[in-house]
Amino acid sequence: xxxxxxxxxxxxxxxxxxxxxxxxxxxxxxxxxxxxxxxxxxxxxxxxxxxxxxxxxxxxxxxxxxxxxxxxxxxxxxxxxxxxxxxxxxxxxxxxxxxxxxxxxxxxxxxxx
Numbered sequence: 001x002x003x004x005x006x007x008x009x010x011x012x013x014x015x016x017x018x019x020x021x022x023x024x025x026x027x028x029x030x031x032x033x034x035x036x037x038x039x040x041x042x043x044x045x046x047x048x049x050x051x052x053x054x055x056x057x058x059x060x061x062x063x064x065x066x067x068x069x070x071x072x073x074x075x076x077x078x079x080x081x082x083x084x085x086x087x088x089x090x091x092x093x094x095x096x097x098x099x100x101x102x103x104x105x106x107x108x109x110x111x112x113x
Contacts, residue, residue, distance in 0.1 A: 002026035002102045004095050009107030012085055016111070020080040022095030022104055030073040033098035036080045038091035038109075049080060050098060062088075085111045 008020040020036070033052045039045040049069035050058045057069050068081040078095055092106040 002097070004097065004102060004104035006093065006095055006104040006107040009093060009109045011110045011112065013113050014086060014111055016085050017081070017083045018085065018109060020082065020093055020095075020107060020109070022078045022080075024076045024078070024095075024097065027097065027102075029076040032100075034069075034071060034078040035096045035098050036069060036078070037094045037096060038089075039094070039106075040091045045094065048093070051078065052098075082109070085109075087111045 003025045005023045006020060008018060010018060012018050031053055033050060035050045036048045037045045038048050048060055048063055049067055051069045051071050059067060066082065066084045069078065071078045080093065082089065090109060090111050092108050094106045095104045096102065
């Protein structure tokens with residue numbers, strides 16, 4: 001079956017960095033675009049970044065220049081490098097196989113001093 005497993009979240013100080021990873025199984029990974037989303041309590045899940053099957057990327061305005069999405073098709077993994085983190089980036093981060101019902105379980109990112 002299709003599975004997505006995120007890792008790499010944690011507690012980081014403002015200005016710090018984290019790299020999230022998402023391992024995908026059960027699909028032909030290289031054929032699919034992937035997305036990273038985030039959600040805070042009481043708010044809708046929002047798109048952070050997307051990467052197409054061919055590697056084209058797109059970002060939400062509030063992370064442009066700070067976050068980088070990438071993928072490794074051989075490892076069936078997608079990454080989110082997050083730099084210059086701000087308290088407002090605190091959220092649960094999820095990866096998704098683009099425009100499908102398949103999501104990971106989420107990983108908590110907390111930015112706080």
